[in-house]
Amino acid sequence: MKLVVQVRLLPDAATEAALRETLKRCNQAACHASRRAFTTGVTGKTALQRLVYDEVKAMGLSAQPAIHCIRKAAGAYAALNENLKAGNYGPAGSRRRASVESTPVRFRKDAAQPFDDRSLSWQIQDRTVSIWTVHGRLKGIAFACSAEQAVLLAAHRRGESDLVWRGGCFYLYATCDVPHAPVYVPDGFTGVDLGIVNVATTCDGTVHSGRHINQVRHRNRRLRTKLQAKGTKSAKRLLRHLSGREARFATDTNHRISKSIVTEAQRTTHGIALEDLGGIRARVRLRKPQRVTLHSWSFAQLGAFIAYKAKRAGVPVVHVDPRHTSQECSTCGHIDRKNRPDQATFECTLCGFAEHADVNAARNIAARGAAGWAVSHAADDAA
Known part of the structure; x- marks a missing residue:
């Protein structure tokens, strides 16, 4: 690699x-x-x-x-x-x-x-x-x-x-x-749910909050708007000074989160299951105030960081279909929009199971990752 x-x-x-x-x-x-x-x-x-x-x-x-x-x-x-x-x-x-x-x-x-x-x-x-x-x-x-x-x-x-x-x-x-480490056979999978409110949530309940990141982005956006409206030489000089700071901050945060996730997966000999979020910006329809948040969301970078760090450590990574992971009950498999009464809460309308919504989604991702790994490697063994 x-x-x-x-x-x-x-x-x-x-x-x-x-x-x-x-x-x-x-x-x-x-x-x-x-x-x-x-x-x-x-x-x-x-x-x-x-x-x-x-x-x-x-x-x-x-x-x-x-x-x-x-x-x-x-x-x-x-x-x-x-x-x-x-x-x-x-x-x-x-x-x-x-x-x-x-x-x-x-x-x-x-x-x-x-x-x-x-x-x-x-x-x-x-x-x-x-x-x-x-x-x-x-x-x-x-x-x-x-x-x-x-x-x-x-x-x-x-x-x-x-x-x-x-x-x-x-x-x-x-x-x-750099030669990558040989991939081990995983003893289970760690599902990772990527989001905006919480940047990454794993199926064991670890939550990496995006609150601070979003606060920094909103503050920088307001400051850029004021400086661009002012238009003086000193304002332009400050804009040049600030350029790239937000991106470097987000990159550093993604490095820290990805390192934590890969290290824990390696310690427990788990694989990592991620959602395949390619093209999400074209698929998702949001109100205008939410579009800036979505388009500044560096989920692709975080996923890439997890993938390359995992490859270096020999941790297997699989990508799964993200459809209905947030609406499906990780206990009984029931899918319903009403299972999500609000952003943070999951309550199954069929079996009554309740959990943090992102943790429930991460468990569904982990289950799909384990199933996908079993199917692909069963085919390899048969060949």
Whole structure:
């Protein structure tokens, strides 16, 4: 499995200026390649490289960075075409789609730039890197990382590393190809119900409340509205400062929750059962005040975090059909909307069973996960 290790560079003032100039020049070259691809219709990696390689090198880049800039432009057009096919920019003839199709792909002057091992070398023990810049090769640039990250980099780093400028700091993102642990045979399943009021609830009654997350989001939304209405330079400066803070907070929360769920499942030798919530935003119809909450709900990220942490630990994960999990009684199986008199309460109208609604849903998810695992592995054993 692939993991991304992020380390922070600690350059001096001269080195930082050289790195910023390098990013700027590389993205100018990528924009030039993008414009040529747009005007000529040549978007394939090899064909585009033949077309603009000499032009990009003449902009002050050496061979490998020039090739990576061209590949970055070609990759952007490949992603654009896939998004157009998927309808992510609206139907044919729509204003948004027409705008996207009528302009070349552009890159920010500080957009991330990939470097291969010819242009970037790591000295893990010394915690330094050597990197190509437009002002020559710079050696001995210090970076900061944890001991665990250093072990991952030394043992499993593969391929390119991305130079990223974010929040006034330089980072290197390195891809590590880590072997995952063998999956054990689970002794039962832990069902996880994902929600908005409670971010995650497990079938053993553990509730990870979303109250604090929603309070932070509402506060940030009100603050953004006020600052955008004010429109002064100081307001815009504060908006830039606040950008990304909410996303980082939600990501950190999801990491903590997913780690807790996977650790407990590993301790009890359970598997993890999750709802397959793909396309939920298109299926669910909500009143306007609730739409912002739904669309800022990072359930996909939490599910992805649980899946990759479980894979690393050898914990089996199954995805189940989410239909009626919140309306079905986990004791007798009776399904009825009236079983949910309110958001937090489940009371079966047939057998009288009562439980916290999210815990009841998590038990149904666990049961479906165990059934799905038994069916799939019975078929594997028969084969």
